[in-house]
Amino acid sequence: MDTRAAFYENPVIIADRQAWEEINLKDAGTIEVEIGFGSGEYLLRRASEYPDRLFIGIEKKSGLITELAKKVAIHNIDNIRLLESCASNAFTHLFPACSLSRAYSLFPDPWPKRRHIKYRLFSPQYLRLLNNRLISGCEALIVTDSKDYYNWVLKQLPGTGFEVENSTIPAQFDTRFERKWLEQDFRTFFRILLRKTEHIEA
Numbered sequence: 614m615d616t617r618a619a620f621y622e623n624p625v626i627i628a629d630r631q632a633w634e635e636i637n638l639k640d641a642g643t644i645e646v647e648i649g650f651g652s653g654e655y656l657l658r659r660a661s662e663y664p665d666r667l668f669i670g671i672e673k674k675s676g677l678i679t680e681l682a683k684k685v686a687i688h689n690i691d692n693i694r695l696l697e698s699c700a701s702n703a704f705t706h707l708f709p710a711c712s713l714s715r716a717y718s719l720f721p722d723p724w725p726k727r728r729h730i731k732y733r734l735f736s737p738q739y740l741r742l743l744n745n746r747l748i749s750g751c752e753a754l755i756v757t758d759s760k761d762y763y764n765w766v767l768k769q770l771p772g773t774g775f776e777v778e779n780s781t782i783p784a785q786f787d788t789r790f791e792r793k794w795l796e797q798d799f800r801t802f803f804r805i806l807l808r809k810t811e812h813i814e815a
Contacts (some may be wrong), residue, residue, distance in 0.1 A: 653681035723762035747815035763803035
């Protein structure tokens with residue numbers, strides 16, 4: 614069996630521009646986006662809890678997309694679409710301004726080495742782009758296990774049009790990475806909640 618052909622034929626997976634345009638974001642209603650969904654546990658739960666919303670999961674690894682698409686089919690969930698892309702490209706080229714009601718990124722790669730900081734998500738440029746794509750008053754959530762990354766993101770936020778609420782929280786998302794850290798006796802995680810208060814042109 615041609616696994617790549619099966620990938621493109623799966624209706625859950627946004628495999629090309631035509632499949633993307635068929636979604637018709639203007640008529641989709643409330644849209645939530647998870648950036649880097651990993652194993653997809655949180656995305657599945659959110660979509661099950663809110664069947665009237667459209668959920669778009671962004672992930673760079675096609676294997677993770679295929680595995681989650683199977684779970685979506687098993688649970689008979691019809692309000693999830695999966696996109697193989699990096700977050701920056703997706704937000705730049707696919708989502709129009711003021712189209713998203715919620716975005717979240719749970720345990721993004723902190724790129725801890727100094728020479729890799731340039732690869733971190735949530736730079737000022739990306740935060741301004743995220744702001745532009747969110748509806749006014751709507752929110753983006755970032756949760757990380759890395760205090761260094763948490764502090765770094767907070768330093769990127771001035772001038773990006775967000776009101777910021779940050780705190781430490783206990784485990785509550787039951788994702789693969791969260792369970793991994795719990796097994797290593799991590800008990801405190803870092804939460805950044807961004808609320809759009811000013812529209813930024815991007």
